Amino acid sequence: MSGRLRRPLPCxxxxxxxxxxxxxxxxxxxxxxxxxxxxxxxxxxxxxxHSGDGxxxxxxxxxxxxxxxxxxxxxxxxxxxxxxxxxxxAPTDLASLARRLDTPPSVWRAMENLNQFExxxxxxxxxxxxxxxxxTPAQVAAFLGRSAAKKQITLALVELEKLAxxxxxxxxxxxxxxxxxxxxxxxxxxxxxxxxxxxxxxKLTSVPERGLAILERLAQGPPVGSVGAGAxxxxxxxxxxxxxxxxxxxxxxxxLPREVGxxxxxxxxxxxxxxxxxxPDPATVGQDPVDGTAxxxxxxxxxxxxxxxxxxxxxxxxxxxxxxxxIRESKKLAKELGADESQVSLYLEVLAAGxxxxxxxxxxxxxxxxxxxxSTADEWLAxxxxxxxxxxxxxxxxxxxxxxxxxxxxxxxxxxxxxxxELTWLRGPADRRWVLAPLAALPSGSGWxxxxxxxxxxxxxxxxxxxxxxxVVSTVLGQATTMGIVAFNSLSSAGRALLEGSENVASxxxxxxxxxxxxxxxxxxxxxxAPGRLTxxxxxxxxxxxxxxxxxxxxxxxxTPASIRRALDTGLSxxxxxxxxxxxxxxxIPQALTYLIDDVARRHGxxxxxxxxxxxxxxxxxxxxxAIAHMASVGIVLRKLAPTVAITRTSLDELxxxxxxxxxxxxxxxxxxxxxxxxxxxxxxxxxLVTHQRWREPATPNDEQLAALVxxxxxxxxxxxxxxxxxxxALAELRAAATARGSVWIEYVNTEGATSRRLIEPLAxxxxxxSAFDRLSKQMRTFAVHRIVGIQDAGPADEA
Numbered sequence: 001m002s003g004r005l006r007r008p009l010p011c012x013x014x015x016x017x018x019x020x021x022x023x024x025x026x027x028x029x030x031x032x033x034x035x036x037x038x039x040x041x042x043x044x045x046x047x048x049x050h051s052g053d054g055x056x057x058x059x060x061x062x063x064x065x066x067x068x069x070x071x072x073x074x075x076x077x078x079x080x081x082x083x084x085x086x087x088x089x090a091p092t093d094l095a096s097l098a099r100r101l102d103t104p105p106s107v108w109r110a111m112e113n114l115n116q117f118e119x120x121x122x123x124x125x126x127x128x129x130x131x132x133x134x135x136t137p138a139q140v141a142a143f144l145g146r147s148a149a150k151k152q153i154t155l156a157l158v159e160l161e162k163l164a165x166x167x168x169x170x171x172x173x174x175x176x177x178x179x180x181x182x183x184x185x186x187x188x189x190x191x192x193x194x195x196x197x198x199x200x201x202x203k204l205t206s207v208p209e210r211g212l213a214i215l216e217r218l219a220q221g222p223p224v225g226s227v228g229a230g231a232x233x234x235x236x237x238x239x240x241x242x243x244x245x246x247x248x249x250x251x252x253x254x255x256l257p258r259e260v261g262x263x264x265x266x267x268x269x270x271x272x273x274x275x276x277x278x279x280p281d282p283a284t285v286g287q288d289p290v291d292g293t294a295x296x297x298x299x300x301x302x303x304x305x306x307x308x309x310x311x312x313x314x315x316x317x318x319x320x321x322x323x324x325x326x327i328r329e330s331k332k333l334a335k336e337l338g339a340d341e342s343q344v345s346l347y348l349e350v351l352a353a354g355x356x357x358x359x360x361x362x363x364x365x366x367x368x369x370x371x372x373x374x375s376t377a378d379e380w381l382a383x384x385x386x387x388x389x390x391x392x393x394x395x396x397x398x399x400x401x402x403x404x405x406x407x408x409x410x411x412x413x414x415x416x417x418x419x420x421x422e423l424t425w426l427r428g429p430a431d432r433r434w435v436l437a438p439l440a441a442l443p444s445g446s447g448w449x450x451x452x453x454x455x456x457x458x459x460x461x462x463x464x465x466x467x468x469x470x471x472v473v474s475t476v477l478g479q480a481t482t483m484g485i486v487a488f489n490s491l492s493s494a495g496r497a498l499l500e501g502s503e504n505v506a507s508x509x510x511x512x513x514x515x516x517x518x519x520x521x522x523x524x525x526x527x528x529x530a531p532g533r534l535t536x537x538x539x540x541x542x543x544x545x546x547x548x549x550x551x552x553x554x555x556x557x558x559x560t561p562a563s564i565r566r567a568l569d570t571g572l573s574x575x576x577x578x579x580x581x582x583x584x585x586x587x588x589i590p591q592a593l594t595y596l597i598d599d600v601a602r603r604h605g606x607x608x609x610x611x612x613x614x615x616x617x618x619x620x621x622x623x624x625x626x627a628i629a630h631m632a633s634v635g636i637v638l639r640k641l642a643p644t645v646a647i648t649r650t651s652l653d654e655l656x657x658x659x660x661x662x663x664x665x666x667x668x669x670x671x672x673x674x675x676x677x678x679x680x681x682x683x684x685x686x687x688x689l690v691t692h693q694r695w696r697e698p699a700t701p702n703d704e705q706l707a708a709l710v711x712x713x714x715x716x717x718x719x720x721x722x723x724x725x726x727x728x729x730a731l732a733e734l735r736a737a738a739t740a741r742g743s744v745w746i747e748y749v750n751t752e753g754a755t756s757r758r759l760i761e762p763l764a765x766x767x768x769x770x771s772a773f774d775r776l777s778k779q780m781r782t783f784a785v786h787r788i789v790g791i792q793d794a795g796p797a798d799e800a
Contacts, residue, residue: 089749093716134171188221298484324420447490605667747790
């Protein structure tokens with residue numbers, strides 16, 4: 001055989017400019033690594049066994065099923081542990097596992113958590129042709145250049161092998177499904193052509209500077225572009241197509257050949273190789289300032305949530321027909337809360353997810369559905385601050401909705417409303433933990449800016465799109481700050497306890513909260529200053545008798561006639577109001593406040609209502625006429641029995657609500673005419689049936705369970721059970737059995753992933769389900785076709 005080196009095939013173009021080492025064993029006429037023609041000689045690294053002279057016949061890559069059969073029990077258990085989705089529902093045999101292993105959803109789940117270096121290794125394998133031919137680790141190292149150490153490459157390949165994304169020992173290959181998951185342009189490189197490095201370099205010598213700029217721009221990726229008719233660069237692009245430096249795809253679209261892109265990228269075909277995790281220098285503030293600031297924000301969050309519940313109780317907004325809250329109502333809430341609409345969306349979403357508000361029939365118009373507080377809200381409002389905060393932040397962490405999307409437009413250019421079904425975010429719990437986990441790994445009191453955190457996450461999961469990743473980081477950090485979990489871009493101590501799943505979240509926050517006060521300052525202008533955090537009972541009583549003007553480390557209230565009337569409506573007497581301010585004020589009570597309480601209390605309850613269904617009476621006939629007129633305007637009919645008495649079929653509670661809305665001050669009385677001074681009952685909706693559920697990682701089977709599963713799959717390999725993975729195949733088998741009126745054995749997976757074997761007689765198939773007679777239980781059953789993972793024809797003995 002001649003020792004003259006023949007022209008190599010295009011696959012050699014992937015090698016760097018330095019001369020490659022060809023296999024030159026006497027029996028081989030092709031390179032077993034690169035499939036290139038080689039000279040005679042003996043290659044000391046050749047381990048392929050040949051029979052006679054002539055070209056080498058490389059062994060074809062095994063199928064996924066054959067590859068799984070070649071794995072030992074430890075390797076199979078390791079695969080199922082690394083990719084737990086493969087075990088649910090339990091596959092019946094290795095053929096079922098093989099089909100599931102290469103499905104796009106399973107492949108993507110395995111790939112989305114690869115770090116940047118592992119993705120670059122996987123991309124190098126694909127670019128080097130691993131989906132169709134074996135590739136060695138040495139080729140990967142040569143392709144990536146000196147920036148990647150061989151040891152690091154070896155470790156990355158081991159991780160890829162554990163996930164079954166790269167297979168083989170000496171020679172690596174990649175399944176086609178993995179290459180497809182990387183997209184049509186792996187690493188931003190175009191399709192492979194017949195060009196080689198030498199011909200590319202020769203052709204580029206005749207390209208003008210403007211043409212080189214076009215090629216260099218496409219080489220950075222993506223390798224596709226388009227040129228409009230009559231564009232100035234049109235002639236240059238046509239010339240590049242004519243000399244094969246660009247590929248025409250019609251309609252002005254072009255692609256850059258892979259070999260040209262590699263030429264321009266030089267020694268960094270996949271960009272900078274970063275094998276070590278990205279860890280920017282964090283800013284250190286100190287844990288005490290972080291905890292103090294976060295605790296203050298926690299109190300502000302609770303104040304806003306309390307205020308939101310009060311506003312919903314006073315004027316419940318209507319539920320839209322499509323669900324959610326109207327834009328006008330959301331803007332009104334934002335104005336009254338002094339918050340932006342994104343914060344209002346966050347408040348309402350966590351309240352709804354926690355079962356504190358729900359859609360319920362309106363009090364007056366039962367045909368109208370409104371957003372109202374539930375009876376669960378009263379329990380939450382009465383709980384200590386730290387416990388209330390712990391409950392609400394756990395709801396946020398596990399929230400499967402995205403409040404930040406409210407107010408934005410969907411793909412149909414429709415504005416998404418607050419609490420609408422379109423705000424569903426199933427990955428929300430996992431994504432929030434994914435964003436906050438790097439902050440939890442930092443020392444206490446240290447943090448990263450959103451940009452730095454984005455860099456960290458970009459290395460840890462580069463396959464998550466940059467736009468989506470940045471939006472998730474911005475959203476989660478912003479909401480975590482609003483919730484009092486993060487301050488100064490650092491996790492608070494209570495936030496760390498929350499992420500760890502600790503039961504001590506409330507007690508951890510309590511250590512950072514200021515000591516609650518029992519006193520406040522009353523000033524001559526009828527303002528009340530709470531210089532710190534009040535006890536929960538005192539805060540509720542003061543909020544009932546005064547309006548909040550400003551909140552913060554010190555809260556400013558103002559006492560008004562309306563606030564005093566509201567306190568009297570809730571059942572507080574004049575004496576109790578005087579006692580509230582006399583007992584808790586550190587300053588003398590101004591005379592103006594005493595006069596105000598006495599004046600409002602004297603006029604309160606002049607108008608009386610009672611049960612008829614309801615009646616109304618008052619010694620002032622003018623006020624009776626005024627009340628009748630106001631009620632008629634809202635659809636409540638009052639009939640006069642006397643100049644001072646009127647009755648109605650409307651319930652007493654509804655009548656009082658509407659009279660108070662009209663600016664009147666009614667008081668309820670009992671059957672003896674005594675004023676009911678007990679606290680008025682606040683109407684609450686029933687809690688929703690489905691409330692907050694803690695998010696947990698799916699349970700991972702232990703080694704004993706995985707070993708049993710592997711044993712069952714090995715045993716199934718020797719049986720005649722026909723594995724059925726797709727619903728189409730299952731339907732075909734079942735229809736044949738139904739037509740023949742025969743029985744079949746099926747492997748059926750229940751909702752918990754457990755597999756059982758049943759003997760059934762199929763009768764009717766419709767809508768993805770099958771009605772069949774279960775011969776073992778002697779009853780009719782309905783089975784979901786997608787849960788049938790194996791079918792076997794029943795024998796004569798089974799039929800009997």
